[in-house]
Structures are given as structure tokens and as C-alpha cells.
Amino acid sequence: MHDDDRPPAFPLTRRDTLRAGSAVAAASVLPPLSSAAASTQSMPLEPGATTTITTVVNGEPITIAVDTRASLLDVLRERLALTGAKKGCDHGQCGACTVHVDGRRVAACLTLAAKVDGREVTTIEGLGEEAALHPMQQAFIDHDALQCGYCTPGQIMAAVACVREGNATSRERIRDAMSGNICRCGAYVGIVAAIEDAAAKMGQG
Amino acid sequence: MSALTPTQDRMRIDARDKVLGRPLFAADIPLRGLLHAMTTPARIAKGRITAIDTMAAAAVPGVVRVFTHEDFADLRVTPATLGGNQPGFQPLTGTEIVFRGQPVALVVAATLEAATEAAELVEVTYEAAPFTATMDEPGAEPQPYETAVEAGDAAAAMASAEVTVDVEYRHPQNHHNPLEMISTTAHVEDGRLIVREGTQNTNALKFGTAGALGLDPQRVDAVSPYIGGGFGQKNVLQLQSVLVSRAAMALGRPVKLVMPRAQLFHTASHRPASRHRIRLGASRAGRISAAIYESDQENARYDHFLRSAHNEAVSRLYGIPNYLGRERLVRVDTNPPGHMRAPHEHPGSYAFESAVDELSYALGMDPLALRLANDAERDAISGKPFTSRTLAACLDRGAALFGWSERRAAPHSMVAEDGSLVGWGVASGAYKGTMCPCVARLRVQADGLTRLSVSGHEMGQGIRSAVGAELMELLPIRADRLEIRLGDTTAIDQHHTAGSWGTGGAVPAVRAVVGRFMAALTELGGPLRPGESVHTRLMALKRPVLEVEIEHLGTSQGPDALERMRRGGVAVVGPEYPDFVSFSWIAHFVEVRVEPTTRRIRVPRVVSVADCGRVMNRRTATSQVAGGVVWGIGAALREAAEIDPRYGFVLNNDLADYVVPVNADIGAITVDLLDIADPMLNASGVRGVGEVAMVGAAAAVANAVYHATGKRIRHLPIRIDDLL
Numbered sequence: 036m037h038d039d040d041r042p043p044a045f046p047l048t049r050r051d052t053l054r055a056g057s058a059v060a061a062a063s064v065l066p067p068l069s070s071a072a073a074s075t076q077s078m079p080l081e082p083g084a085t086t087t088i089t090t091v092v093n094g095e096p097i098t099i100a101v102d103t104r105a106s107l108l109d110v111l112r113e114r115l116a117l118t119g120a121k122k123g124c125d126h127g128q129c130g131a132c133t134v135h136v137d138g139r140r141v142a143a144c145l146t147l148a149a150k151v152d153g154r155e156v157t158t159i160e161g162l163g164e165e166a167a168l169h170p171m172q173q174a175f176i177d178h179d180a181l182q183c184g185y186c187t188p189g190q191i192m193a194a195v196a197c198v199r200e201g202n203a204t205s206r207e208r209i210r211d212a213m214s215g216n217i218c219r220c221g222a223y224v225g226i227v228a229a230i231e232d233a234a235a236k237m238g239q240g
Numbered sequence: 241m242s243a244l245t246p247t248q249d250r251m252r253i254d255a256r257d258k259v260l261g262r263p264l265f266a267a268d269i270p271l272r273g274l275l276h277a278m279t280t281p282a283r284i285a286k287g288r289i290t291a292i293d294t295m296a297a298a299a300v301p302g303v304v305r306v307f308t309h310e311d312f313a314d315l316r317v318t319p320a321t322l323g324g325n326q327p328g329f330q331p332l333t334g335t336e337i338v339f340r341g342q343p344v345a346l347v348v349a350a351t352l353e354a355a356t357e358a359a360e361l362v363e364v365t366y367e368a369a370p371f372t373a374t375m376d377e378p379g380a381e382p383q384p385y386e387t388a389v390e391a392g393d394a395a396a397a398m399a400s401a402e403v404t405v406d407v408e409y410r411h412p413q414n415h416h417n418p419l420e421m422i423s424t425t426a427h428v429e430d431g432r433l434i435v436r437e438g439t440q441n442t443n444a445l446k447f448g449t450a451g452a453l454g455l456d457p458q459r460v461d462a463v464s465p466y467i468g469g470g471f472g473q474k475n476v477l478q479l480q481s482v483l484v485s486r487a488a489m490a491l492g493r494p495v496k497l498v499m500p501r502a503q504l505f506h507t508a509s510h511r512p513a514s515r516h517r518i519r520l521g522a523s524r525a526g527r528i529s530a531a532i533y534e535s536d537q538e539n540a541r542y543d544h545f546l547r548s549a550h551n552e553a554v555s556r557l558y559g560i561p562n563y564l565g566r567e568r569l570v571r572v573d574t575n576p577p578g579h580m581r582a583p584h585e586h587p588g589s590y591a592f593e594s595a596v597d598e599l600s601y602a603l604g605m606d607p608l609a610l611r612l613a614n615d616a617e618r619d620a621i622s623g624k625p626f627t628s629r630t631l632a633a634c635l636d637r638g639a640a641l642f643g644w645s646e647r648r649a650a651p652h653s654m655v656a657e658d659g660s661l662v663g664w665g666v667a668s669g670a671y672k673g674t675m676c677p678c679v680a681r682l683r684v685q686a687d688g689l690t691r692l693s694v695s696g697h698e699m700g701q702g703i704r705s706a707v708g709a710e711l712m713e714l715l716p717i718r719a720d721r722l723e724i725r726l727g728d729t730t731a732i733d734q735h736h737t738a739g740s741w742g743t744g745g746a747v748p749a750v751r752a753v754v755g756r757f758m759a760a761l762t763e764l765g766g767p768l769r770p771g772e773s774v775h776t777r778l779m780a781l782k783r784p785v786l787e788v789e790i791e792h793l794g795t796s797q798g799p800d801a802l803e804r805m806r807r808g809g810v811a812v813v814g815p816e817y818p819d820f821v822s823f824s825w826i827a828h829f830v831e832v833r834v835e836p837t838t839r840r841i842r843v844p845r846v847v848s849v850a851d852c853g854r855v856m857n858r859r860t861a862t863s864q865v866a867g868g869v870v871w872g873i874g875a876a877l878r879e880a881a882e883i884d885p886r887y888g889f890v891l892n893n894d895l896a897d898y899v900v901p902v903n904a905d906i907g908a909i910t911v912d913l914l915d916i917a918d919p920m921l922n923a924s925g926v927r928g929v930g931e932v933a934m935v936g937a938a939a940a941v942a943n944a945v946y947h948a949t950g951k952r953i954r955h956l957p958i959r960i961d962d963l964l
Contacts, residue, residue, distance in 0.1 A: 081351055083357075109353070112268070116270050122267070123420070126894055168260075176251055176252070179255065183419075183698075184255075219419050224906065
């Protein structure tokens with residue numbers, strides 16, 4: 036489609052080229068970052084202080100060296116290409132990064148990756164699949180409990196936990212138990228209806 | 241082409257992908273060799289940089305480069321830079337600091353952790369200058385008033401009115417806070433610069449980036465297929481956008497910057513604070529004869545947020561023959577404000593619909609009856625007919641659904657069993673019926689695939705579901721193999737999506753491209769037989785694919801609008817057209833309960849009835865209205881930026897302290913849509929709904945608080961301490 040006979044599109048100055056050249060040289064000695072999901076081998080080394088953890092993510096065992104400062108959220112998103120968990124605040128204030136650790140909901144942005152050593156992590160990618168949605172996922176579709184979809188993975192992980200915790204017994208309790216998950220589009224009415232519906236199907240309504 | 245009948249019930253087109261966590265938002269795209277960037281924000285509100293020491297930052301293991309203003313001095317600031325219409329200020333091009341939090345360095349590193357640590361180690365020395373943080377501080381510069389709306393002789397009619405009110409309302413600074421933080425990821429591939437950003441305006445990103453970097457726009461791609469909420473904050477090129485692109489070009493590797501929430505409170509746009517003085521004059525029988533509405537709205541010193549438009553919608557709510565609306569901007573030292581959902585219509589309707597409520601009590605008249613008594617047949621401002629005038633129908637239906645007839649008139653007269661004060665409030669809303677040019681390409685294959693490429697951006701409002709609905713209403717295709725491509729300049733030319741013109745622009749364009757497609761198909765083999773799908777027909781014709789493309793203009797637009805769009809600009813028409821004016825309408829009914837001891841305000845139920853013309857997808861449109869109501873509740877009871885005038889700093893710059901509604905704040909919201917096609921406005925009979933949803937909602941809450949307590953609070957948000 037595009038015309039490849041055009042002159043070069045990016046007129047970099049000589050200074051840029053020189054500076055960039057040295058930067059690229061420095062950067063290129065870093066091992067390439069893996070974009071593949073959950074792999075047990077050849078995870079790249081990180082430039083800061085690292086620690087090696089062994090964990091199970093969505094049923095797959097992995098061993099990975101992580102920056103000691105890294106949050107679980109950043110390791111999931113930037114190292115394991117599991118981008119379903121979202122960053123909305125990085126302060127544990129919005130719930131968009133909600134995942135399960137050993138079956139309990141946590142804010143992945145407030146959880147150091149090093150803390151999940153020896154634990155099991157479940158993200159939205161491990162909850163249900165295309166051919167067999169989790170009842171909560173189906174209920175979110177049926178009640179249009181979403182708009183932009185950015186908070187949705189966190190809402191659904193929190194909603195599943197809300198039901199399992201025994202907090203889905205009334206609309207009022209659902210609203211309280213789901214108030215750590217902000218939906219800026221304002222789909223709260225649908226979210227409450229979806230959780231009531233799914234709770235019945237999960238046998239814990 | 242088929243009649244404008246109600247559409248079938250269909251689920252949101254991308255809902256399945258979204259519950260699986262599959263959509264790749266801008267910061268989700270995996271790119272090999274990706275570098276992470278972080279900005280260092282300025283710690284003064286005004287002045288200049290005298291020195292920057294990057295040694296400590298550069299020494300952090302993993303840091304690839306620390307960029308300062310010396311590296312970006314050659315960026316060009318063009319009218320396109322900030323979105324096509326306004327002159328822009330580009331940080332990091334010089335030593336001048338014009339707002340607190342302005343980025344002064346960009347650190348790029350192999351990991352996010354290294355970039356974050358290093359950005360905090362950049363040492364900047366400043367020479368500070370005096371500044372003015374808000375329009376209430378000395379040094380704020382009011383611009384001259386501009387007359388925005390004028391009809392009849394408002395001053396004379398006011399002087400002779402039997403009953404008048406003269407009131408002033410204040411609206412605070414609000415922040416959009418879409419949950420997807422603003423991010424930019426850029427890389428160079430095959431001689432093209434590819435920029436990914438959650439943006440409602442890939443056109444601005446493409447042309448603005450090209451302009452700033454001196455590139456051929458045809459070599460820049462802007463990609464934003466999913467946006468994690470926009471609400472207007474993602475309308476224009478961001479302050480960081482070209483910096484990230486420039487860094488990626490200089491380093492020859494992909495670079496990603498996700499700007500932290502705390503910085504976004506200072507770098508991304510916001511709804512500016514405003515003051516509203518409203519005078520209304522009426523007869524004792526309740527006929528409003530005059531309105532004079534003057535507003536002040538905060539603005540940055542160096543940038544033009546165009547002008548305000550507080551009067552445009554409210555001057556059309558009722559048939560007020562003598563109307564004067566004057567608006568002015570007040571300049572202070574802040575980052576540029578911008579459009580935030582119902583940008584002028586929300587604060588305008590909060591003030592105006594509160595004043596109408598005050599008038600109803602001054603007259604001793606039911607607030608709903610006063611509104612119905614002042615319905616308009618024609619637009620009193622322009623003298624033109626409305627394409628659709630259904631406010632009274634929205635009010636009537638809402639009143640019936642809510643049970644308004646049970647309301648006791650006197651304030652502070654309804655009490656719940658638990659002793660809570662009960663208040664019922666009503667307010668009207670309107671939002672302009674707008675359209676934009678749009679390009680659409682439709683490809684249908686014999687193997688069952690259909691691909692629709694169309695100008696538009698999906699920020700959650702449901703434009704995929706709206707255009708998909710029009711396509712499926714008109715064309716027998718396989719719904720399960722429908723692909724809709726939008727928000728991507730590589731798919732088709734794009735236009736900015738905002739101002740509720742997305743649906744009005746794109747849905748009629750889909751109708752037009754289907755018309756062209758059917759003509760082409762019929763030419764090949766006669767009209768489709770009942771029950772025959774397009775795929776079967778193509779198979780019978782031994783044609784693997786049929787593709788057509790059209791250009792579509794907004795009603796009354798000329799070809800220049802399309803040219804402006806193709807050059808990266810914005811080309812919108814409405815609400816005034818040559819022969820008519822067009823608005824969407826809404827009526828909100830709100831119940832509040834105020835606890836007698838703590839004075840905590842709750843909103844257990846809301847009924848909202850809207851008319852947005854033909855409803856393309858009842859589920860997504862209903863969700864839009866409910867979401868707009870949530871925004872109204874947030875604006876009425878929760879949201880305000882607390883600015884420290886000593887430092888020009890937003891103190892509550894995170895989601896724990898800038899309080900937006902959470903699930904426990906929201907009760908029942910009943911939404912009804914009249915679903916009356918508006919064929920005068922366009923061939924699909926559609927108008928927007930995302931903005932009108934919020935208009936009037938905050939006023940209805942405030943009016944309910946008055947009815948519950950007898951206290952008229954003339955500022956937002958209304959909090960416990962206002963009622964003690």
C-alpha cells in the first residue's frame with residue numbers, strides 16, 4: 036500500500052545517530068526480552084538485584100529471576116506477556132490488577148513478585164477459555180457488566196473471589212465486597228446483577 | 241433501504257473478548273527489545289531550569305539514556321501538535337516551566353524498575369517565578385466576556401419579570417481518570433514510525449507526531465483499537481507522545497511510557513473550575529420570560545481551550561424568548577484544561593437546572609410542572625425547528641417510572657422509616673446532535689468473513705456494537721465472522737471521536753457503504769432472495785470477495801470537511817444546521833437519603849429517560865446512560881481536585897484521595913430510551929447518547945439534596961460538612 040520509493044522518512048541528526056549508536060550498543064548486550072508466555076528456561080537477566088522464584092501461573096510451573104523491586108503485576112505483564120491484569124493506579128487503589136494468589140484475591144501491583152515464590156497465581160487468562168467461559172465471565176456478557184473492558188479482568192477476578200468468600204448473599208454485600216474495584220465507565224449496576232446471577236450458577240448465591 | 245425499525249437485541253460485540261482479558265490495549269502489546277521510559281516532573285509551578293544533573297540517574301544499572309530538553313530542542317510545535325485546533329505547548333523543548341509537574345527529563349531503561357529509580361535521581365535546579373494557581377488567587381487574568389447566545393431583549397424582560405432569581409454556582413476542577421493510564425509506545429519498523437496510544441484521535445496522533453518530528457505523515461501509523469476509557473482526556477496528542485516517539489527513533493528500539501497516575505493529574509487534561517451566575521425571570525404563572533447566564537472558566541496562560549460553551553445546550557432546554565449568555569476564560573498558571581465528558585453541558589446544566597429548581601420554589605410550583613410548562617416548539621434561539629423535541633416525553637415517562645406524583649412539595653418533609661431525610665429531585669438535559677465525516681470500507685468474502693473498516697474509536701461507549709448493528713440490520717452476513725476495524729490509521733482514515741458524534745458520523749456511513757455494496761452485488765446477480773446470505777451469493781457467483789468503500793459527510797457538510805479530516809483536522813457539524821437544530825434529550829429523577837446524624841448522602845435510586853434517536857444497541861446505550869448517571873453522582877457528591885495555592889499542586893493526586901464513585905456508592909439506576917428515529921438528522925436516524933447521559937444528572941442530585949434538607953448548596957461536590 037505505501038510508497039516505498041519515497042526518500043528516507045526519518046532525518047536523524049548526526050548527533051542523534053552518534054548518541055543512539057552508543058546507547059544501542061549498551062542496550063544490545065542485554066539479552067532479548069522474552070515475549071513468550073510462561074517459559075521455564077532462558078528468562079532474561081535483569082539489570083538490578085534479582086531473586087529467583089518458582090511459582091505456578093495459571094497451572095504452569097515456572098522459575099524466573101525477577102528484579103527484587105518488581106511487582107507481581109509488572110512481572111506478569113512485562114515478563115510473562117500476561118496482560119489481562121491491568122495497571123490503573125499502581126497503588127492498590129483501583130483493583131484493575133486483581134489476581135488470585137493461592138485462591139485469594141490480591142492487588143498484583145502491591146504484591147512483590149518475590150512474594151509469590153512457592154505460591155499459585157491465577158489471572159484472567161487462567162480462569163476460563165473461549166470454549167468454556169467461567170460462569171462469571173458469561174454473566175458479565177449477559178448483563179453488559181462492562182464498557183471499555185479495562186477494569187473487567189480485575190472485576191471478574193474480584194467477583195469470583197467475592198462469591199467464594201461468601202460475600203454474594205445480597206446486593207448490599209456484593210456492593211461492599213466489590214468496592215475495591217473501580218469501574219470509571221460506571222457499569223456497577225450490571226456488575227452487581229452479573230455477580231448475583233453467577234453466584235447462583237456457582238452454587239454459592 | 242429498509243425502514244428505520246427498532247434494532248434486534250444483540251450482545252456487545254467485543255464483550256466476549258473483554259471478559260477473557262484478550263483485547264490488547266496500547267501498553268499491552270509485546271514488542272521485542274522493548275525499553276521502558278519514565279518522566280521526571282517539575283517541582284515548581286513556574287520559572288526555569290538552571291541546571292540538570294543526570295549523572296546519578298545514568299549510573300543506575302539498566303539505564304540506556306536520560307533525555308533532557310537539550311535532546312528535544314528541535315521538536316516543532318505546530319497547530320496539529322495538540323490535536324489540530326489549538327496552539328500547543330510541548331514540554332522538554334526548553335528551560336521554561338509553565339506548570340507544576342511538567343516533565344523535565346525522560347529516562348529510558350531496560351526495565352521499568354530501573355527507569356523509575358533513575359527518574360527520581362535526576363537532579364534539577366530551578367529559578368522559581370511567582371505564579372497564580374487558581375482563579376480565586378491574585379494574578380488570575382480574566383479575558384473579556386464573549387456573547388455566546390443572544391435572543392430577544394433579556395435585560396428588558398428581566399426588569400419587567402414578576403418573579404426573579406439571581407444565583408451563583410461554583411464547579412470545581414475535575415479529573416477524568418479513565419482507568420487506563422495514558423501511555424505511549426513507539427517503534428520504527430520497515431521505515432515507518434508506529435505509535436500506539438490509548439487515544440480517541442489517532443488522526444491527531446499521526447499528523448501531530450509527524451508535524452512535531454518533521455516527518456511525512458504517510459510514514460506514521462497511529463494505532464488505538466481499544467481504549468480503556470477516554471471521557472475526553474484522550475482527545476489530543478499527549479504531552480509525552482512525541483517525546484516517546486523521538487526517543488524510540490533515537491535509540492532504534494521500541495520505547496514505552498506509561499505515565500503514573502500522580503503525574504497525570506498534572507500533565508493530562510482536566511475539567512477546569514468554573515463560576516456560573518444565573519438570573520431567571522418568570523411570570524407568576526410560571527412562564528420563564530428571561531435568562532441571563534454569565535460564566536467564568538479557568539484556563540491555562542499559554543493555551544487556548546477554545547472557549548467555553550455553557551449556554552449552548554441549556555438555552556435550548558426551554559422556550560425562553562429573551563436569553564443572554566456571556567462567557568469568559570480566566571487565565572492562571574496550570575496545565576491546559578480540556579474536554580471532559582459533557583465538558584460544558586455538565587457544569588452548565590448543573591448551574592442552570594439548579595437555578596430553575598430555585599425558581600420553582602420561588603414560584604411555589606412543582607419543579608417538574610415548571611419544566612413542562614416551559615417546553616418549546618421551536619428553538620427560541622435560532623428560530624429553527626428541532627429535528628426532534630422529546631424532552632417533555634422524557635420527563636413524563638421518567639415521572640411515571642419514578643412515581644413522582646407521590647412527592648411532597650415542601651423541602652424537609654419526607655422522612656424514611658429509619659429517620660433518613662428523603663429528597664426527590666428532577667433535572668433536564670440536552671446535548672447537541674453532531675456529525676462528522678467518515679470513511680467506510682466493507683469487504684465480504686464467500687468463505688463467511690466480513691470486514692468493516694470505519695472511522696471511529698472504541699473507548700467503551702460501544703461504537704463497534706452500534707456500527708455492527710447497522711450492518712447486520714441491513715445485510716445478511718455471518719455475525720460470528722464479523723471483524724470491525726477502527727481506531728487505526730492503517731485500517732482506514734480516521735476522525736477524532738468525541739462530542740457524541742461517533743455514532744452520528746459512523747452509523748449513517750455504514751448504511752451508505754451497505755447501499756453501495758448492495759448495488760454492486762445486485763449488478764452482479766440480481767437482488768438477494770429472501771433467506772439468501774451474501775456469502776452464499778458470492779459463492780454462487782464464484783467471487784471470493786466483494787469490497788466497496790465510501791466517503792460520507794455529516795448532514796450539510798461539504799467536501800472540505802473530508803479534506804480537513806484527511807489532513808489530520810477535526811470537522812464537526814451541529815447542533816445548528818441550515819434548516820434545523822438537533823439535540824438529544826434526557827430527564828433524570830433522583831432520590832437521595834440523608835442520614836439524620838452523620839448527614840451522609842446516599843443515592844438509592846435514579847430513573848433516567850433519554851432520547852438519542854434510533855437506538856442502535858439497547859444494551860450498550862443503556863449502559864452508557866447508567867454510566868453517565870454514575871458520573872453525575874460522582875460530580876455531585878464526590879469529585880474535586882484540591883489545589884494547593886502555595887505550590888500549584890493537586891494534593892489529592894491519586895484514586896484514594898480523588899474520590900470517584902465505587903460500587904457501594906451506586907444504587908438502582910433505571911434507564912429507558914424512547915427509541916424514536918430522527919431521519920431529519922441523518923439516514924440512520926441516530927444521535928449520540930454518551931454525553932447527554934450525564935447532562936443534568938448532577939443537578940437532579942443537588943435538587944434532591946435541597947428537597948431532603950431545605951439547604952441549597954451552591955457548589956459541587958456537596959459533602960457531609962455542607963449539611964451539618
